[in-house]
Amino acid sequence: MQHPEEVLCRILLIEDTPAEADIIRKLLQDGRRFAIDHVTRLEQALSRLAAQDYSVILMDLHLPDASGVDGCARILATAPLAPVIVLTNENSDELAMAAMRLGAQDYLNKREIDRKLLLRSVQYAIERHRSDARLRESEERYALAVAGTNDGVWDWNCKTDAFYYSPRWTEILGWSNETARASGVQCWLEQIDSQDRESFEHALNDLKSGQASHLEHEHRIRTPQGEERWLLVRGLAVRDSAGAVQRMAGSVSDITRRKQAESQLIHDALHDSLTKLPNRALYMDHLDLSLRRYLRDSSKLFAALYFDLDRFKNVNDSLGHAVGDQLLVEVALRLKSCLRPGDTLARLGGDEFAILLNDIAGPTDAIYVAERVRDHVTKPFSIEGHIVYTSASVGIAVSSGAYRKPGEILRDADLAMYRAKADSNVTYAVFDTNMHQQALAQHRLETDLRHALDAREFFLCYQPIVALEDSRVSGFEALIRWAHPERGVVNPDDFIWAAEETGLIVPIGWWGLAEACRQIKQWQQMFPSTPPLSVSVNVSGKLLLTGDLPKRLQALLEEWKLTPDSLRLEITENVVMDHGEIVMDSLLTLRALGIQLQIDDFGTGYSSLSYLQRFNYDTLKIDRSFVHSMSDKVDSSAIVEAIVTLGNTLGMRVIAEGVETPEQVRRLRAMRCPEAQGFWYSRPLPEREVTGLLEQEAAGGSNTHVLRFKSGTCH
Ligand code: C2E
Ligand code: MG
Ligand code: MG
DSSP, X not given: OOOGGGSOEEEEEEOSOHHHHHHHHHHTOOTTTEEEEEESSHHHHHHHHHHOOOSEEEEESEETTEETHHHHHHHHXXXXXXXXXXXXXXXXXXXXXXXXXXXXXXXXETTTOOHHHHHXXXXXXXXXXXXXXXXXXXXXXXXXXXXXXXXXXXXXXXXXXXXXEOHHHHHHHTOOHHHHHHOOHHHHHHHBOHHHXXXXXXXXXXXXXXXXXXXXXXEEEEOTTSOEEEEEEEEEXXXXXXXXXXXXXXXXXXXXXXXXXHHHHHHHHHBOTTTOXXXXXXXXXXXXXXXXXXXXXXXXXXXXXXXXXXXXXXXXXXXXXXXXXXXXXXXXHHHHHTSOTTOEEEEEETTEEEEEEESOSSHHHHHHHHHHHHHHHHSOEEETTEEEOOOEEEEEEEOOTTOOSHHHHHHHHHHHHHHHHHOTTOSEEEOOHHHHHHXXXXXXXXXXXXXXXXXXXXXXXXXXXXXXXXXXEEEEEEEEEEEETTTEEEOGGGTHHHHHHHTTHHHHHHHHHHHHHHHHHHXXXXXXXXXXXXXXXXXXXXXXXXXXXXXXXHHHHHHTTOOGGGEEEEEEHHHHHHOOHHHHHHHHHHHHHTOEEEEEEETSSOOOHHHHHHTTOOEEEXXXXXXXXXXXXXXXXXXXXXXXXXXXXXXXXXXXXXXXXXXXXXXXXXXXXXXXXXXXTOOOEEHHHHHHHHHHXXXXXXXXXXXXXXXXXXX
16 A cells, blocks of 8 residues: 555656756655656646646746746646746746745745755645645535525624625625625614514624524515515624634525415415405404403403305305305405404305404494394395395304303304394394303203114104094004103104204114014004004105115015005105105105105195195195194184195095094084094004004904094103
8 A cells, every 4th residue: 555655746847957957856856756747848838737737836937938927827827726836046036926926836946955945845835735725625615505505694703893795695685795895784783674673683692692502583674675575694603712702604594485485374374265354263363362352351342243144055056156256255345344444354164254343332333233244245246147145144242251262252153143043033143141051952962862872762652543534543653752861751842853953863764664664563463454554654854865765665664574555654745845856756766665655744834736746645634733723713724624625636635633622523524534633532652552552452353443532641
């Protein structure tokens, strides 16, 4: 291995005097370290330099083709990275100095030169040249890095107060180079936005005093051209051994775009893109502020108003989503115009809007706004050539010390809105605590209902259906009951609506049909009759909507080996009218299977005669409200008679519901109503009582069920 000292040093010697060249050669004689190329003319030297790198150039300043510093200048221009040592004669120090100023590393007087001096000068030139190269490289790297980051650089000499602004920094500040040269730190500070200036000066002082190890601060500046820019300023301090700051320096990044993107993101996260209104998150934030303000000072009343657009879904479905979207935009525009600047109007999602009113005098102010909302929303909208009508029922919740979270207020406004919707005579409702109690009770009911099916808490009662002519039992209606562990037996009117709302009516309905089939089979086996005993079961529209009903019923009939006439389905008339093709198809398939269909509560909804015919219903059940008011002042006898006639004409069975008195029986018979059901005959009975009843009759040897009840334990 070669020792570093032995690394070959290539020297270009430019010397036209042979004797002097020889002396130099001899002095450098050290075969291992130096390889010497000797030329006598400048032109030769230049062509050597073009072809080869040299560690050192030794040159005489008096050459045949160049004299003085010109030659030196040309050498330096051709090989700027090679160290040049000029060789001079006596009395040419001035010339030598001129060469040094041009960039030569050293000069040696040929008369005084000795080996030691020469070697030291060569060695020194090489070393110095190397460290110059390293420095240059490091400077270049640093300059490149700074240029690459597009950052500005600042440097503050704290002793002299001289402040350096790099060109990029100058550009960011919107200054000219002259301004930058003439400006101290104060000029920068003066351009900082007044909102940020104090905190930046703090940060700078913390760095200066040593409280902070480094500076990192974001602030706004305003350029002389009036543009606002966001800057990220970083810096470090250099201290003397006593800890006093000598200088501070750092970088400046223009982060305006990032800040704009950030604030756009924040804006988007808090606003609805369609209407540009605040969204739920921002609304809740404002509501939270109002609540906190109120909890600190109870004179700062506020109110939350909550509403959605009635029939919005219809607009979307019939006129398309573009019209629906435009309606939301127009509603937002109209409502904005009826609010004060401090109020918040937000779109919470879909067609739901909310308003926050601050500094109100009391609930009356909120009611006043609710009425204005109603007025604005009910005026027709003209959208893409369509006249669109909508309306809104507004729920209002007013500040109260009982609230701890904004969500509670919105929840109550929501509850009040549902109350307002439920009452078609009002357009707004102000929340009161009863509503909350009712909502809690409803929630409890729903929770219990979910549990009831698994816990087998449902059972069926059966109410006889009787032929009016001879009081024969022609069948039974299955009516569900809920054996609630705490409330006792709960009637369907108290829970079916909740089951409908939650969709639990579907699994409950499947259970009811299966249970009825099991029961029918049991009774048919115990008490065979002609025709076979039949039971009607109430079926929710939601079950029909699944489209599965015919398939599942067929499977049930097969499972229990029942004839289709054993089972009748009671469907309220609105179900038939409200629903579309799925329900229609299911009804037709059920008819084709031979299952009888009955229209329940006939007269309370709306029926079309064409539907009555199309589905070939078997039975009309006259709603009990008509039967009850047959003898009232508002006598419904004519209606009952009309329904009986309609049924008889269409060849349908007609059953009068809710028969309670002998007078009603008499009238119905006179109208030639064929069948009836009601407390006069029997209340709904539990399974074992029906079994007992059927047993009695079987013992009497009859294969029909002749009876006339007055008792019943299961209402
Ligand atoms: P609905 O189908 O019209 O049933 C007749 C209702 O009238 C039954 O009430 C019955 O107990 C009652 N009722 C019978 N005779 C008289 C009477 O003389 N006077 C009076 N005031 N009422 C009488 P219930 O059992 O409380 O059922 C109420 C409603 O709940 C039913 O009306 C039916 O729509 C629904 N429902 C009952 N069971 C089921 C079921 O299993 N599934 C579905 N989806 N709904 C059911
Ligand atoms: Mg019924
Ligand atoms: Mg009914």
